[in-house]
Amino acid sequence: MMGLDRDRLIELVQVVVRNPLRAFLSALGVGWGLFMIIITVGAARGLENGVKADMGNDVANSMFAWTMSTSIPYKGYQRGRGLELDIDDVRWLEANTQHLDLVCPEIQLGGWQGTNNVIHGKQSGAFDVSGAIAQYQKAKPMNITSGRFLNQADLDAVRKVCVIGSRVQDILFEFGENPLGETVQIQGVLFRVVGVYTPKGNDEDAQNEAESIYIPFTTFGKAFNTRDRVGWLSMLIKDGVDAEEAEEATKQLIKSRLSVHPDDPRAIGCWTMAEEFQKAELLFSGMRLISLLFGSLALLAGVIGITNIMLISIKERTKELGIRRSLGATPVRILCQIIGETLFLTFLAGLCGLVLGVGLLEAVDGYLEGGGDAGVFRHPEIDFGTVLTVLCILLGMAIFAGILPAIRALAIKPVEALRAEG
Amino acid sequence: MLALRGIEKAYPLAGGTLPVLKGIDLNIEQGEMVAIMGSSGSGKSTLLNVLGLLDGFDSGGYDLDGVDMSGLSEKQAARYRSLFLGFVFQSFNLISFKTAVENVALPLFYQKVPRRERQKRAMEMLGKMGMDDRADHLPSELSGGQKQRVAIARALITEPRVILADEPTGALDSSTSQDVVSVLREVNGSGITVIIVTHEADIAAKCDRTIRLHDGVIIEDGRSGDVVEPTANGAGSTD
Numbered sequence A: 001m002m003g004l005d006r007d008r009l010i011e012l013v014q015v016v017v018r019n020p021l022r023a024f025l026s027a028l029g030v031g032w033g034l035f036m037i038i039i040t041v042g043a044a045r046g047l048e049n050g051v052k053a054d055m056g057n058d059v060a061n062s063m064f065a066w067t068m069s070t071s072i073p074y075k076g077y078q079r080g081r082g083l084e085l086d087i088d089d090v091r092w093l094e095a096n097t098q099h100l101d102l103v104c105p106e107i108q109l110g111g112w113q114g115t116n117n118v119i120h121g122k123q124s125g126a127f128d129v130s131g132a133i134a135q136y137q138k139a140k141p142m143n144i145t146s147g148r149f150l151n152q153a154d155l156d157a158v159r160k161v162c163v164i165g166s167r168v169q170d171i172l173f174e175f176g177e178n179p180l181g182e183t184v185q186i187q188g189v190l191f192r193v194v195g196v197y198t199p200k201g202n203d204e205d206a207q208n209e210a211e212s213i214y215i216p217f218t219t220f221g222k223a224f225n226t227r228d229r230v231g232w233l234s235m236l237i238k239d240g241v242d243a244e245e246a247e248e249a250t251k252q253l254i255k256s257r258l259s260v261h262p263d264d265p266r267a268i269g270c271w272t273m274a275e276e277f278q279k280a281e282l283l284f285s286g287m288r289l290i291s292l293l294f295g296s297l298a299l300l301a302g303v304i305g306i307t308n309i310m311l312i313s314i315k316e317r318t319k320e321l322g323i324r325r326s327l328g329a330t331p332v333r334i335l336c337q338i339i340g341e342t343l344f345l346t347f348l349a350g351l352c353g354l355v356l357g358v359g360l361l362e363a364v365d366g367y368l369e370g371g372g373d374a375g376v377f378r379h380p381e382i383d384f385g386t387v388l389t390v391l392c393i394l395l396g397m398a399i400f401a402g403i404l405p406a407i408r409a410l411a412i413k414p415v416e417a418l419r420a421e422g
Numbered sequence B: 001m002l003a004l005r006g007i008e009k010a011y012p013l014a015g016g017t018l019p020v021l022k023g024i025d026l027n028i029e030q031g032e033m034v035a036i037m038g039s040s041g042s043g044k045s046t047l048l049n050v051l052g053l054l055d056g057f058d059s060g061g062y063d064l065d066g067v068d069m070s071g072l073s074e075k076q077a078a079r080y081r082s083l084f085l086g087f088v089f090q091s092f093n094l095i096s097f098k099t100a101v102e103n104v105a106l107p108l109f110y111q112k113v114p115r116r117e118r119q120k121r122a123m124e125m126l127g128k129m130g131m132d133d134r135a136d137h138l139p140s141e142l143s144g145g146q147k148q149r150v151a152i153a154r155a156l157i158t159e160p161r162v163i164l165a166d167e168p169t170g171a172l173d174s175s176t177s178q179d180v181v182s183v184l185r186e187v188n189g190s191g192i193t194v195i196i197v198t199h200e201a202d203i204a205a206k207c208d209r210t211i212r213l214h215d216g217v218i219i220e221d222g223r224s225g226d227v228v229e230p231t232a233n234g235a236g237s238t239d
Helices: A006-017 A020-054 A086-095 A152-156 A167-171 A204-209 A217-223 A245-256 A271-315 A318-326 A332-368 A383-412 A414-419 B045-050 B074-084 B100-110 B115-128 B146-155 B173-189 B203-205
Strands: A064-067 A098-110 A116-120 A121-130 A142-147 A160-163 A183-186 A189-199 A212-216 A233-235 A268-272 B002-013 B016-028 B032-039 B060-062 B085-089 B162-166 B193-199 B209-215 B218-225
Touching: A006 A020, A006 A332, A020 A271, A020 A332, A020 A383, A064 A204, A064 A245, A064 A271, A064 B173, A086 A098, A086 A245, A098 A217, A116 A167, A121 A167, A121 A217, A121 A414, A142 B115, A152 A183, A160 A167, A160 A183, A167 A189, A183 A212, A189 A204, A189 A233, A217 A383, A233 A245, A245 A271, A268 B218, A271 A332, A271 A383, A318 A332, A318 A414, A318 B074, A332 A383, A383 B045, A414 B173, B002 B045, B016 B045, B016 B162, B016 B218, B032 B045, B045 B162, B074 B085, B074 B100, B085 B146, B100 B115, B100 B146, B115 B146, B162 B173, B173 B193
Parallel strands: A121 A212, A160 A189, B032 B193, B032 B209, B085 B162, B162 B193
Antiparallel strands: A064 A233, A064 A268, A098 A121, A098 A233, A116 A121, A116 A183, A142 A189, A160 A212, A183 A189, B002 B016, B002 B060, B209 B218
């Protein structure tokens, strides 16, 4: 009975279009409110996407640990003891951890952020050179643009191979020259290029990554005489494990392995990406909520406008409603008609705001995809869930907007309505 | 068909009430054509509204087709209006943004008759009124007489048992008035009860029976030719 069939739709359209200017003006508020929600939520999402893209070089559940020197004497060791990890410590940690999915040893030539002169033919440049294992990509994602990343066979056979970043290719190789199979010289040792990668993300870390070279961890130890020494660990926390808990547990494991006092605050350094992601997520959740809240307030103002217009309309249409009652319209039909008109008008306006808002977001997205510069702003979008939420809010507000005029309409007695001017 | 027993109706006023109908007893049989006359404030329009279930009453009883209409809910009243009654008003009361055929079809909309069927029946009814060539015209594009014909077509579309006409010729010239009364006479000829509130004696003269009200009381009720002419101050006045 209450369904929106063709007849009711025609009735609704007739009522709405008979005063098109008024319908347009009253709908404008709602359309504007919804447009604002879409734009602000979409813009917040664009900002979020931009920031996350910049963080794309990192995995949300990644964690890094390194050793320093002790600050508390323990088990006969003096304070200030320098600590080092080796490959056996890594294997022990892998075997004993309950919080980690992956433990990757890593070491860099010249230490953390140390650069090295790398030569190819007549070209040379200063780049980061790191020893890594085949699984390293899981902890530090990258796009392999040609060739491959290091594999287990490289490590087992201690091959002198390397994977170079895109900036390394640009500097050491001629434009159009294929680096695969070519050799580069690092501290007098020749390494054959087996792959080229571009880092994910756009931040400073990603720029540095593009100027890096990875060689097998085993080869690194032999070529540069670091043997099994590990510079730091890149790790992945298991899904569902709290980052802080994993950090603390891992530090305690390493401390116990290296005979460090459990309360030593300085011996082991640790940094988790998850905490950064959590902070960013909190910030963006707040932004989304604020966008939705302020957009909803704008929408509410529009809906109140529609209520007002409907109340005026009911007063003007008193006679028409009386005629309808005299022709057999039940109070429920009148109620449904008024709420239906409000819903129709509100939804029509909302739909226009939605289409315009999404259209604008798409246009901005198209501009950015086409190379437009918008700083840290990327792919503004609004997901289906948010649209659904907004439509539910709109539906609730539309019903709210229709109830008061409908009650006003019902309060008019048929005989009084027929006597009204109009 | 219609039976009123001791109907009383008063309107609330500041500091009291204004009695409008004072114990109306009335029986109208199926197929009668009845004129209700009276001076301004005599209660004739109120009586018509009570008969049409557009207004309630304070006490007494009202049987429509043998069913007691006392204490009806608005929904029930709407249902009885839809099934039994058709209304014709002095100011036509056509919905301004609907065409003639849409106006005529509207009561069927509330009876949930399918659109195609509504359209067909509305066109047939307009044809009977000689208005089929004006079916797609808006009320603003019709003359007074044409509007009233559309209104009568709308009143008849649901095949009601009773037509209630409140001053149906009040806004028409005398020639068009006679035309409209002729149409109502034809309607009555098909067995439909017609009740007309009018202040025009010549309209009342076309009816079978005339009821004259004064101050909320029926003062005369008889064959139209037998009821005396209204007084000068009563004639030409309306409620």
